[in-house]
Every structure is written in structure tokens, then in C-alpha cells.
Amino acid sequence: DSGVTQTPKHLITATGQRVTLRCSPRSGDLSVYWYQQSLDQGLQFLIQYYNGEERAKGNILERFSAQQFPDLHSELNLSSLELGDSALYFCASSVDGGDSSYNSPLHFGNGTRLTVT
């Protein structure tokens, strides 16, 4: 058990809808990362938050947004869903990530499997 909690485990929704994925990082970790894993794109970095602030952006679509709350949990919002958004969405956390000297591994949650029909 990595200590990173993601809810829900599974989500089935229709195209055009909006969903929210939730992540609680490991105790003491300040950084939260979101990744998307799909068969055709592999593991893609979406976005990172550190202590409530956006730190880095990857291949995140404009229809997607995220935030990190004062208690450090994070939510990933996906809107105007398309079939191609079906994927496994992972949240990961690490204790660092505030500067370029980080070297601790990311600890991944069990993921949320999103199916868009």
C-alpha cells in the first residue's frame, strides 16, 4: 500500500459529461501529480501541484483542470468528455517537488479507471 488514496476506483459516464477524480497524498507529501495511462499514449504526465500551487504542466487538455486544496488533497476535473478520454488516471505524491533537487520516487495510487461511453 503506497499510502496514496484515489476515489472512485471505477467511473463510467457518457460523452459530454463532467467528472471529478479525487486523490489524497501520502501523509507528509506536499506534491501531487496526475498521470493518464492509455493503451495508445502510455503513461502521460498531466499536471503537478506543490503545496497548493501549480508547479508543472504536461500534456493536459484545456477541458481538464486540477487543484490542490489546503489539506493537500487534489481533484482532477474532466469535462466535455470524449471517448478518447477513457483511460486509467493515476495520482502520485512525493515529499518534495518544490525545486530542482528532488530525487525521491513518486508513490502512485491505485488509479481511477474512467470509461466514457
Added chain:
Amino acid sequence: ELKVEQNPLFLSMQEGKNYTIYCNYSTTSDRLYWYRQDPGKSLESLFVLLSNGAVKQEGRLMASLDTKARLSTLHITAAVHDLSATYFCAVDKETSGSRLTFGEGTQLTVNP
């Protein structure tokens, strides 16, 4: 753009045999990570390699890093069935803070 390539992508081997998975990356980085993923499961951190020449071993797995060649290897010794999983290498793109860029993954199947 940072690219991380693994080779092979699929590997089927017999128990007791040795094999090596290769991970090449396209830009300077001093930090490389290996992860394991079981089907439908999360990613488990295996190794963190932080400098040129770093070598780490855990059980039947040994990872090494050559930053000059931009190459990391994951060597499997005397494979057992429990090692069947997908193995990912990931590189930390230091300058942009985008954290880990993952390779495509190597799907390892160890047959009795």
C-alpha cells in the same frame, strides 16, 4: 522533447534464465527510476538511480545507469514467475520540472 525508449517491449522468458531490459533517453538527466506494474494495478517503485555509474540490486533485479550513454539497464537473474509484470523506466526532466517521463514499458512474462 524528452524521449524515453525501452527495449524490448515484450519479453517472454523461461524460469531460471537471465535477461536485460534496456532504457534509452534522449536528453541529459541524472535521475532515472524503475517501476513495476502488475495488470490493472498501481506502479510500484523499484529503483532510484541518481548518478552516473549507479548500480542498485534487489533480489533478482539489478539496475544500472550510464548517464554519458543515456542508458539504463534492468537485469533479471534466474527469473521466477513472480517477476511477470510490466516494467517501466522513467526519467526526471530536471530543467522543466515536469517530473517523470515514462518509457513505453516492457511486458515481461516468465514461463515455468
